[in-house]
Amino acid sequence: MSDPAKSLEAVTADVITCRACPRLVEWRETVAKNKRAAFAHEDYWGRPLPGFGDPNAHMLIVGLAPAAHGGNRTGRIFTGDRSGDWLFGSLYRTGWANQPDSHHIGDGLRLEDAYITAAVRCAPPANKPTTEERDNCHNYLVRELELLNRVQVIVALGSFAWSSCLRAAVDVGAVVPRPRPRFGHLAETDLGRYHLLGSYHPSQQNTFTGKLTEAMLDAVFQRARER
Numbered sequence: 001m002s003d004p005a006k007s008l009e010a011v012t013a014d015v016i017t018c019r020a021c022p023r024l025v026e027w028r029e030t031v032a033k034n035k036r037a038a039f040a041h042e043d044y045w046g047r048p049l050p051g052f053g054d055p056n057a058h059m060l061i062v063g064l065a066p067a068a069h070g071g072n073r074t075g076r077i078f079t080g081d082r083s084g085d086w087l088f089g090s091l092y093r094t095g096w097a098n099q100p101d102s103h104h105i106g107d108g109l110r111l112e113d114a115y116i117t118a119a120v121r122c123a124p125p126a127n128k129p130t131t132e133e134r135d136n137c138h139n140y141l142v143r144e145l146e147l148l149n150r151v152q153v154i155v156a157l158g159s160f161a162w163s164s165c166l167r168a169a170v171d172v173g174a175v176v177p178r179p180r181p182r183f184g185h186l187a188e189t190d191l192g193r194y195h196l197l198g199s200y201h202p203s204q205q206n207t208f209t210g211k212l213t214e215a216m217l218d219a220v221f222q223r224a225r226e227r
Contacts, residue, residue: 012050024122045075053115063119086202158201170212
């Protein structure tokens with residue numbers, strides 16, 4: 001049996017060298033060059049982001065895309081921004097991570113039985129990738145699902161990720177019910193091979209307005225533990 005960690009390294013190598021989407025390449029590199037004033041002293045990653053976590057994971061978490069001054073800066077998904085603060089705080093409280101903070105690569109963070117990735121691997125302008133950009137990244141998610149062969153639960157952060165997860169699950173042999181399952185917070189559906197759970201994305205738009213609370217996010221990962 002092949003080592004999933006080594007196989008995922010091959011996906012990582014393909015992801016970080018990808019230049020398939022000219023608009024995203026220009027945006028991520030412009031952000032990395034101009035920087036935000038608060039991070040002017042830092043070297044930005046400025047490339048696509050691979051997944052991160054336990055190669056023998058039971059749970060896969062799928063987000064939308066890296067943040068321009070978060071993952072696009074630090075080089076690790078959901079690291080260095082407010083969304084990541086919420087996500088990893090919840091994963092720590094519910095037993096999926098060894099610490100509640102994610103600031104930079106090498107900060108000691110470990111995911112326990114979980115793996116995190118995104119539907120789109122480059123930071124998009126206004127956090128809105130196009131359909132073509134989504135499709136260009138689709139095969140990376142499919143390859144990760146094929147290699148993460150112990151995954152039983154997929155948590156989709158937001159409706160964009162929910163749709164991407166359904167498409168990728170079909171490509172690896174899962175069965176999507178008809179009518180097509182609708183996204184919602186704590187929505188769930190049985191795909192045969194996987195159990196898909198929905199969660200509002202921990203974006204500032206959702207957390208600042210109270211649409212998503214810490215208790216609501218914790219409930220998702222507690223539910224994932226039960227599957």
